[in-house]
Amino acid sequence: AQSVAQPEDQVNVAEGNPLTVKCTYSVSGNPYLFWYVQYPNRGLQFLLKYITGDNLVKGSYGFEAEFNKSQTSFHLKKPSALVSDSALYVCAVRDRGQAGTALIFGKGTTLSVSS
């Protein structure tokens, strides 16, 4: 069965510092991996995805994520955090070997950036 784990409920960073939001996954085959951001009482907005190729994926708003197959991880990163980055970040996975399946999401990590 597919699953996603986000081990941290909350991450706190100061503005200007680098940030990392962690995500690990479990699928029977090879994964498609996604990151979304959610602001209060809003739907999820797509940030970036890993399909194949370069393990470092760049996305919206200066975010990037690194796929690590041996560690089954897809951590989200940004070199310099902004207060406006404060939101819920949700990781998702789909097993590319299983047609007809939907995205499976993690519980989310609340990022709080202080000024």
Add this chain to the structure above:
Amino acid sequence: SQTIHQWPATLVQPVGSPLSLECTVEGTSNPNLYWYRQAAGRGLQLLFYSIGIDQISSEVPQNLSASRPQDRQFILSSKKLLLSDSGFYLCAWGQGAWGTEAFFGQGTRLTVV
């Protein structure tokens, strides 16, 4: 461009009342459609997904049901709401290729009282 509409944005319903949440997609054809529920501290739970008209898979057995009467319309229903049905409901769509992301509506905050 494609857009997804979900309504209402908020809803307060008494226990035992029926429910109907509607989601429509514009600008694409034959989308995959999804209903998720988001509860505090529990992440997004997939409720239903559909790859075509009248083709709906249920992921979690409960007192909710889904229907897809038209290609780009997806409806979440209940005959009798429970207190535990309270939550944030999200509709999403995606293309057929599995490497593509899902796009979400703005969500419906349902409170059952």
